[in-house]
Structures are given as structure tokens and as C-alpha cells.
Amino acid sequence: MFNKTIMEMKFRIIIFALFFVLMLVFLIVTRPFIDEMFSQMNIGSEQMENLPDFFKNILAETAQVSKMMEDDQYFLMSQWYSKNFGQFLPLFALIMTFTIFAREVDKGTIYFLLxxxxxxxxxxxxxxxxxxxxIGLTVIFSFIAPIAMMLSGYSVTFSPQLFVLIVQQLIGVTFFYSLFLLFSVLFNDQIKPILVGIIVIVGLPFLSMFESVKWLNPYPYILGTQVISNGTFDGIYSLALMVITAIIIWTGLEVFKRKEF
Amino acid sequence: MERIKANATEKKALLIQGLDKTYRSGVHAVKGVDFTVEEGEVHALLGPNGAGKTTTIKSILGFINYKGDIKVFQEDIDSVRANVAFVPEDKSFYEFMTPEVAIKVCKRIIDQFDPNTAFEFMRRFNLPMKKKIKGFSHGMKTALYLSLCLAQKSSLYIFDEPTWGLDPIRRDDVLEIIRNLVIDGKTVLYTSHIISEVEKITDRISIMFDGKILFSGYTDDIKANYRIYYLPLDFKLPQELEYLSAKRDKEKLIVLTGDETAIETLRGEADTQEVIPNLEIFFQTLLRGKNYV
Incomplete structure (x- = not known):
């Protein structure tokens, strides 16, 4: 079963691995220019006084970010885990997962296994x-990024904060994996699981617009917003996601056990 | 075909009691079916499209939920699954694989799978071992599926339309292979639309129509015990006698019966033509006349 499933996923594994490598190379190559870009956005105090208040606030924030961006560790966490790699994790989980059961049913090969x-x-x-x-690819690219930064001469360490961020991403990607796996079990064709998955990925951030339900949006957790700003691990959210993940997987198992083919 | 008495043990490979299946769409596909498959026999499940054959097989293998009781070697299917080999109606296999890779994968997935046997069957069917299954014809896919199934050392083999898409030579090969399984002590449950091929290899048949078993019995007994009578159109059938089917066509009243008294009575009538049925005629007469009994 293991080898067969790996063979089915081989093409997508290669594509995503190449994509992540290219993204990492691009990030490291553009690192010096990011610094430069932010420094050019800083303006003198005389010019600052003539600007409206809201613009002053924006520039103050930019100046603060610019200062933090000088730190390689902050750059790595904010640009790799919190942006490029982190933002693609739900899509990565979807593309790897949606076919796992749905393709077998769609193509009629499920009878062979059943x-x-x-x-x-x-x-x-x-x-x-x-x-x-x-999880393997997520772990590999979570650890390759700091190593690649170190080898490129940047001062990056495997700090406790970095480990916390990686743990949150692994919990987050596990949650998305379980959700998309359930879609793959529920539907008998390959279109519906990917379509519903995309709706979930695109739709979740909109929940942040409503104060009462914004906690349902797991993106701030996965992207480590709180870890980067406060350096703290969100234990309650982590536990909640793990419990929900377990419930979703159990639901998937029960649906699969009862499903008619 | 002469029945091999030595193989006809009392042990049941398959026991189905009160099998009933209604799909969510409302289609009542199987309506309280009972039948058994004895160990060491080839049992053919026959019937027109939509009779409920595939639903019955899916129920046996636990692919669908059903009402009733099904025992395979006196156990639930999940307890004996490793001992059951199956070729489905839809012979779809993993198209990105070659037959060589398929054998390696099956070796890892299937208990008691013999790769050498699979290679032998694939060679016999002239399958290209390094060509991707995606490029195979229907017949080649059927041959591949059969090879993989036959390489599984099982006690019960279930074939749903196993010769579909095969050329006549390969079809004869498959029938011979199926017959040899029984000689080796295996049990076979088999569905097919091609009655002539069924007659060549089966010990017993069950004929399904509209979700019910219309007839279940040994193929040898059909010629020995059943008769078809062509009677004048205005002939009045005695109601106290038993008939399997009766139908009035444009010129004749056609009656199928296995009841000795009915045979004696109809044989003595004037203008009666008696026919000893082969399986094909028996099957057709039974199905065409069933609404008029």
C-alpha cells in the first residue's frame, strides 16, 4: 500500500519539492535587496513633519519593520515560515491529499483494494x-531553510522560537491534511474534493473579518503571527487543532468503513 | 458437462440468506435472495442486465450495505478476505503501472500472491510486460486483471464477466483455466452474459431476474429433468400442475416444466412438440415466459 500510494504521488512530490527549492533560492538571493528596499523607504525627520498623521503611522511601522528586517533570524521567520512557504502549506496539503481516496473511486481501482x-x-x-x-516534505523544507541561510553566510540559529514556529506549522498542516483527506473520502470524483478544498483555503481568511468567528481562521496560527511578535507558543489553539484533527480523521475512517462502492 | 461427484461436498463456500438491497436512489436491486455455492463447484450467476447479479456480488464482498445474511466459508467476509480472489466487472487497474510493476505491487499488497504464476499467465495472454496499462485494450486489461487474480492463492474465486473483451482464443483459455481451478479443489462463482460459455464450465447455475432467483440447480439436471412444450395457442393449461414458465407467442403456447406429472400430462397431448432444452434455450424460455406463469 505504501509503495503504491507513493508511486501515485511521485509526480506531485517532485513538482512541490522543486517549487519549494526554487522559492527558497529566490528568497536567499533576494535577501540583500529586501534590506535595501526597506532602507529606501525611510525618510528624514524634516520631511516626516509635513506629512499627514496616518501616513506618519504607516512610515513609522515601515521603519520598525525595516529595522527588524536587518535581523536575519526575523527575516527567515517572517519571509519563509510566515509568508512564502507557510502560505503555500494548505495548498500543498490539498494537492497531495485530494486524490488519495477520490481517484481510486473515480477510476474504479478501489475494487482491487476492497x-x-x-x-x-x-x-x-x-x-x-x-x-x-x-509531513515529511514540510519537515524537510522547514529545516532546510535555516540551514541554507546559514550556508549562505547569514546569522541564523535554530532558536526555541523557530522550533515553536515549526511545531505550529506541523500541527496546522496536519489539520489541513485531515480536512482534505475527509473530502477525498466523502466524494466519488476528483473534482469536488479539490473544488471544496480551494473554497476552504480561499474562504478561511475571510472569517478574520468577523470578530466573533475570527478564531476559526487557522492561518495566523500556522503562519506563526503570535510566535514572531511575542515569541510564545499558542498551547490552547494547538490542543484544539489536534483534537479537531483527531475527530476529522475518526470521521473519515467511519465514513470510509460504511461507504458503498 | 458431467458433474464430478467427488467434488460435490456438503460444505458451503458461500451461503446467502434473505439478501435484500435497496439503493439510496430507491432502486430495489435484490429482493430476498437465497442461494448457496458448494465447495469445489463452478456456480454461474446468470441473468439479463439489471437482474441484480453485480449487486449480489458486491454484497458478498462487502462493497455495499445490505439486509440479510452472507457467510463465506462459514465466516463474515472480512475474516476470510485473504482467501477470496475477485475480478470485477470493471477491470480498471492502475494505468500508470506496467504489468511488471503491477506484479511487484500485488506481491506487497496481496497475501499469498505468487509472482511467478502472474508472470506465467501474462506470458500466456501475450501481455507486453513493459508497456503502461494506460495503452492496453479492454481485452488486455481483462487478461491482466485475470492474471493478477489467478496468481492469488485462494479457495474462492469470484469472477464478474471474466471474458468481457477477450478474443475467442483467449476466452477459451480463460474457461479452461477456470475449469482447472475446480479440478484443483477451488470454488468459483461466476457471472456472464454468454450462456454458451457458461454451459461449458459450470456445475450449477442460479438465474436471476428483477432481483430474484428464478431458478437454481445443476446444469446436468436441466437436460435430464426439464422439458419445453410447444402447444396449440388455445390449449388450456391444467392449473393444478407446476410450470417454471409459460408464454403465448403468435403461434404457440410455450411451456417450461420440470414437474414429472406435468411432463407426463403434456407429453400425451395432441399437437405437442417436446424439446429437451440446452442451457441457452432453458434460460431464454424461463425469462421470456416468467410473466405468464
Whole structure:
């Protein structure tokens, strides 16, 4: 089951690995220019006095960010984990996951598996293999980025703050993996799981617009907004996501055990 | 085909009681079906499209939920799944694989899978071992699926339309292989639309129509015990006798019966033509006349 599932995912694994490598190379290559860009946005105090208040606030914030961007560690966390790599993680999880069950049903190959193995064995075999791939690539590119920065001569360390950020991303990507896996179990074709997955990815940030439900949007958690600004681990949110993930996976198993083919 | 008495043990490979299945769409596909498959026999499940054959097979293998009781070797299917090999109606396999890769994958997934047997069957079917399955014809896909299924060392083989898409030579090969399985002590449950091929290899048949079993019995007994009578159109059938089917066409009243008294009675009538049915005629007469009994 493991090898077969890996073979099915091989092309997508290569594409995403190449994409992440290119993104990392681009980030490191453009590092000096980012510094320069922010420094050019700083203006003198005489010019500042003639500007309206709201613009002064923006520039003050920019100046603050510019100062922080001089720190390689901050640059790495904000630009790799919190932006480029971090932002692609839900999409990465979706593309790797949506076919796991839906393609077997869509193509009619599920009968081959159902005839040979009991349903829990099929579910766990495919689920764990897919998770191994998703979490494996996430871990690899979480750790490669600081190493690549170090090798490029930047002063980056594996600080506790960085580890906390990586742990939150792994919990976050596990949550998205379980959700998209459930879609793959629920639907009998490959279009619906990817379509619903994209709606979820695009729709979740809109929840932040409403104060009462903005906690439902896991992006600030996955992108480590609180970790970067305060250096603290969001324990309650982590626990909640892990519990929800476990419930979703259990639901997926129960649906798969009862589903008609 | 002569029945091999030595193989006809009392042990049941498959026992189905009160199988009933209604799909969510409201289609009542199987309506309280009972039948058994004895160990060491080829049992053919026959019927027109929509009779409920595939639904019955899906129920046996646990692919769908159903009402009723199904035991495979006296156990639930999940307890004996490793001992059951299956070729579905839809012979879709992983198209990105070559037959060589498929064998390696099956070796990892299937318990008691013999790669050498799979290679032998694929060679026999002249399958290109390094060509991706995506480029295979229907017949080649069927041959591939059969090769992989036959390489699984099982006690019960379930084939849903196993010769679909095969050329006549390969079809005969497959029928011979299926027959040999029984000689080796295996049990086969088999569905097909091609009655002539069924007659060549089956010990027993069950004929389904509209979700019910209309007839279940040994193929040898059909010729021995059943008769078809072509009677004048205005002939009045005695109501106290038993008939399997009766139909009035444009010129004749056609009656199928296995009841000895009915046979004696109809044989003595004037203008009666008696026919000893082969399986094809038996099947057609049974289905065409069932509404008029």
C-alpha cells in the first residue's frame, strides 16, 4: 500500500519539492535587496513633519519593520515560515491529499483494494502514507531553510522560537491534511474534493473579518503571527487543532468503513 | 458437462440468506435472495442486465450495505478476505503501472500472491510486460486483471464477466483455466452474459431476474429433468400442475416444466412438440415466459 500510494504521488512530490527549492533560492538571493528596499523607504525627520498623521503611522511601522528586517533570524521567520512557504502549506496539503481516496473511486481501482484488504487497513495504509509524504516534505523544507541561510553566510540559529514556529506549522498542516483527506473520502470524483478544498483555503481568511468567528481562521496560527511578535507558543489553539484533527480523521475512517462502492 | 461427484461436498463456500438491497436512489436491486455455492463447484450467476447479479456480488464482498445474511466459508467476509480472489466487472487497474510493476505491487499488497504464476499467465495472454496499462485494450486489461487474480492463492474465486473483451482464443483459455481451478479443489462463482460459455464450465447455475432467483440447480439436471412444450395457442393449461414458465407467442403456447406429472400430462397431448432444452434455450424460455406463469 505504501509503495503504491507513493508511486501515485511521485509526480506531485517532485513538482512541490522543486517549487519549494526554487522559492527558497529566490528568497536567499533576494535577501540583500529586501534590506535595501526597506532602507529606501525611510525618510528624514524634516520631511516626516509635513506629512499627514496616518501616513506618519504607516512610515513609522515601515521603519520598525525595516529595522527588524536587518535581523536575519526575523527575516527567515517572517519571509519563509510566515509568508512564502507557510502560505503555500494548505495548498500543498490539498494537492497531495485530494486524490488519495477520490481517484481510486473515480477510476474504479478501489475494487482491487476492497477485495484484498479490510477497510480499516486500506484507510490507515493510505492515510498514513499520504501523511508521511506531506509531513515529511514540510519537515524537510522547514529545516532546510535555516540551514541554507546559514550556508549562505547569514546569522541564523535554530532558536526555541523557530522550533515553536515549526511545531505550529506541523500541527496546522496536519489539520489541513485531515480536512482534505475527509473530502477525498466523502466524494466519488476528483473534482469536488479539490473544488471544496480551494473554497476552504480561499474562504478561511475571510472569517478574520468577523470578530466573533475570527478564531476559526487557522492561518495566523500556522503562519506563526503570535510566535514572531511575542515569541510564545499558542498551547490552547494547538490542543484544539489536534483534537479537531483527531475527530476529522475518526470521521473519515467511519465514513470510509460504511461507504458503498 | 458431467458433474464430478467427488467434488460435490456438503460444505458451503458461500451461503446467502434473505439478501435484500435497496439503493439510496430507491432502486430495489435484490429482493430476498437465497442461494448457496458448494465447495469445489463452478456456480454461474446468470441473468439479463439489471437482474441484480453485480449487486449480489458486491454484497458478498462487502462493497455495499445490505439486509440479510452472507457467510463465506462459514465466516463474515472480512475474516476470510485473504482467501477470496475477485475480478470485477470493471477491470480498471492502475494505468500508470506496467504489468511488471503491477506484479511487484500485488506481491506487497496481496497475501499469498505468487509472482511467478502472474508472470506465467501474462506470458500466456501475450501481455507486453513493459508497456503502461494506460495503452492496453479492454481485452488486455481483462487478461491482466485475470492474471493478477489467478496468481492469488485462494479457495474462492469470484469472477464478474471474466471474458468481457477477450478474443475467442483467449476466452477459451480463460474457461479452461477456470475449469482447472475446480479440478484443483477451488470454488468459483461466476457471472456472464454468454450462456454458451457458461454451459461449458459450470456445475450449477442460479438465474436471476428483477432481483430474484428464478431458478437454481445443476446444469446436468436441466437436460435430464426439464422439458419445453410447444402447444396449440388455445390449449388450456391444467392449473393444478407446476410450470417454471409459460408464454403465448403468435403461434404457440410455450411451456417450461420440470414437474414429472406435468411432463407426463403434456407429453400425451395432441399437437405437442417436446424439446429437451440446452442451457441457452432453458434460460431464454424461463425469462421470456416468467410473466405468464
Amino acid at each position: 477485495a484484498k484488504k479490510n477497510r480499516p487497513a486500506i484507510f490507515w495504509g493510505k492515510t498514513l502514507t499520504g501523511y508521511f509524504v506531506v
